[in-house]
Amino acid sequence: MNPKSIISKTTYLLSAICLSLSCTTSAKKYEIEHLEPAFWWVDMQQKELQLLVHGENISELSPRINSDQIILKKVNKVDNPNYLFLDIIVREGTSPHTINIEFLEGDKIATNYQYQLKAKNKNHAADVSYSSKDVIYLITPDRFANGDKSNDKVPSLTEGLDRQHPGGRHxxxxxxxxxxxxxxxxxxxxxxWLNPVIENNQPNYSYHGYSATDFYNVDARYGDNALYKKLSDEAQKRGIGLIIDIVLNHGGSGHWWHNDLPMADWYNNQGKAYLGTNHKREALHDPYAADIDAQTFSDGWFVPTMPDLNQKNPFMAKYLIQNTLWWIEFANLSGIRVDTYSYPDKAFLSEWTKRVTQEYPNINIVGEEWTTNPAIVSYWQKGKQTPDGYQSYLPSVMDFPIQDGLVKSLKNKENWNTGLNELYRVLANDFLYPAPDNLVIFPDNHDMSRIFTQLDEDYELFKIAMTFMMTTRGIPQIFYGTEILMSNPGTDDHGVIRTDFPGGWPTDSINGFTGKGLTNRQKSAQQFMKKLLNWRKNTPTIHQGKLMHYAPENGVYVYFRYDEYSKYMVVINKNTEATEIDMSRFSQMLGKAKSLNPVLNNRPITIEQTMIMPAKTATIYQVH
Structure with a gap:
């Protein structure tokens, strides 16, 4: 038989069957290209959920849900006919199941979507979260270790492997x-804490992760969503939580929606000439500030390839809130770090933190507010009585003031106002914070020169800095490679700062994981850090104890961490010679104690009226 006759006959028969069965297929083809979030959970605190549906002319269709547990509350049509936003309610007591969302053209089903409602985690990592008992290890994933060479180049993603280029994919x-x-x-x-692992399909400089092109999928060059969840699961087996790096302020110009935006105000300054942010965060607090300065700070773009998201748009606001909740629940995450915290709309930030902490009451969230002014940093912490009445629900803030004070205190000469006095004064400003013990402290991070470089590669000062970080109040964060003295001499190029951890690639001649090829000083630093970190890990007094410090004198700074069970004395001697100190000055804390036990070498010494402290050291003593 002629093939054309077969096709014609088959088409006729199918048409006849369709008519006899009241077939629900549409003559015009509609496809759902994106539906986000792709699935959800029952028993969430907030019962309303908004689905973003994207597909060519999808707004011509009428959605329908046939369920007595799920209510389609409202169908929102927007400027672009290729979008629908569906407001649905998941009733209290709904069991995990799959619902069929039908999209009708007239009375016929043009397309549908099987939407899964899953069971929520009962024992969630966010119920414990991170706190001052922890030390956070910050990793730039592209630069730590290559465990799967098959994903080095992904055809669907524009940037390939270029390990020789500091700003390339490694x-x-x-x-x-x-x-x-x-x-x-x-x-x-x-x-x-990993720098963002979600897709960044940008043509270049995409490895850092802060230019999202898909908010719901891990970048294929890192793996996939299932592997990210596996990382969380495997880390938890070892008592390690996983903190997500969330970006609320901006996305990437390679995002799938960038050339088909839902509405005219999806971005700030959308359709206008490029306007960059002025980075003047002071304008949000300045009683004399012009409105234009505050607006430019919040609504200006970081760079032309990072569109500034408009959180004042209620659909965008819900999208970002739901996206955060989705990742927390999907990957059983222990907490959140928020990039460029103060740049989004202030009212949105209050709502976002409130919504997240309502869902996960014990979760810790730290916001990045990059200023060395503690008055501005403290403004954002939950419980702060602000001059303008602003209410924040953000539990923690990155402590940039103490990072700056630490470096200055170790590098500047000692006099009445500089040197260790600069660190002392930063801590004295803790009255500004509602919860200083919950601040995240750090010697450096992925956006600044490494601490060993900042300290001019002075190993003794490095050890002082690390000892202070592990014994003062707050939650320490350490950047990968700090333990082996990674540095960036002669440049502040971020690609060099975020250089590869040696040994993460099979061809590496030096291996920081095994110690092969490390210098003696690097090995010493690694062992020092290991001993210090594990001591801290098992010392609750450092996690939750009080702090008392004594104003620095003659290049020596002394402070105590104490509770009802234990007491530790930390002595920082910045001098290049051993220095005598009068122990009677510390009688309030020492009381009738008889001896000091240096915790890292276990050689007790008797407390005398005057004692000699070794040169250029920070020594931790347990008081007995």
Missing amino acids: GGDIQGIIDRLAYIEDMGYTQL
Whole structure:
């Protein structure tokens, strides 16, 4: 038989069957290209959920849900006919199941979507979250370890592998981190913060992760969503939590919606000439500020390839809130770090933090407010009595003032106002914070020169800095490679700062994980850090004890951490010679104590009226 006759006859028969069965297929083809979030959970605190549906002319269709447990509350049509926003309600007591969302053209089903409602985690990592008991290990995933060479180049993503270029993709991935969890645990870290791992399909400089092109999928060069969840699961088996890096302020110009935006105000300054942010965060607090300065700070773009998201748009606001909740629940995450915290709309930030903490009451969230002014940093912490009445629900803030004070205190000459006095004064400003013990402290991070470089590669000062970080109040965060003295001499190029951890690639001649090829000083630093971290890990007084410090004198700074069970004395002697100190000055804390036990070498010494402290050291003593 002629093939054309077969096709014609088949088409006729199918048409006849369709008519006899009241077929629900549409003559015009409609496809759902994106539906986000792709699934959800029952028993969430907030019962309303908004689905973003995207597909060519999808707004011509009428959605329908046939369920007595799920209510389609409202169908929102917007400027662009390729979008629908569906407001649905998941009733209290709804069981996990799959619903069929039908999209009708007239009375016929043009397309549908099987939407899964899953069971919520009963024992969630966010119920414990991170706190001052933890030390956070910050990793730039592209630069830590390559565990899967097959994903070094992904055809659907524009930027390939170029390990020789500091700003290029180097091939590190999630599998590489999973493979090194034993090392991370052995060193004494208890939380992992990864720079964003979601898709960044940008033509260049995409490895850092802060230009999202898909808010719901892990970048294929790192792995996939399932592997990210596996990392969380495997880390938790070792007592390590996983902190997500969330970006609320901006996305990437390669995002799938960028050339088909839902509405005219999806971005700030959308359709206008490029306007960059002025980075003048002071304008949000300045009693004399012009409105234009505050508006430019919040609504200006970081760079032309990072569109500024308009959180004043209620659909965008819900999208970002739901996206955060989705990742927390999907990957069983222990907490959140928020990039460029103060740049989004202030009212939105209050609502976002409130919504997240309502869903996960014990979750810790730290916001990045990059200023050395503690008055501005403290403004954002929950419980702060602000001059303008602003109410924040943000539990923690990155403590940039103490980072700056630490470096200055160790590098500047000692006099009545500089040197260790600069660190002392930063801590004296803690009255500004509602909860100073919950601040995240750090010697450096992925956006600044490494601490060993900042301290001019002075190893003794490095050890002082690390000792202070592990014994003062707050939650320490350490950047990957700090333990082996990674540095960036002569440049502040971020690609160099975020250089590859040696040993993360099979061809590396030096291996920081095993110690092969490290210098004696690097090995010494690694062992020092390991001992210090694991001591801290098992010392509750440092986690939750009070702090008392004494104003620095003659290049010596003394402080105590104490509770009803234990007491520790930390002595920082910045002088290049051993220095005598009068112990009677510390009688309020020492009381009738007889001896001091240096915790890292276990050689007790008797307390005398005057004592000699070794040169250029920070020594931790347990008081007995």
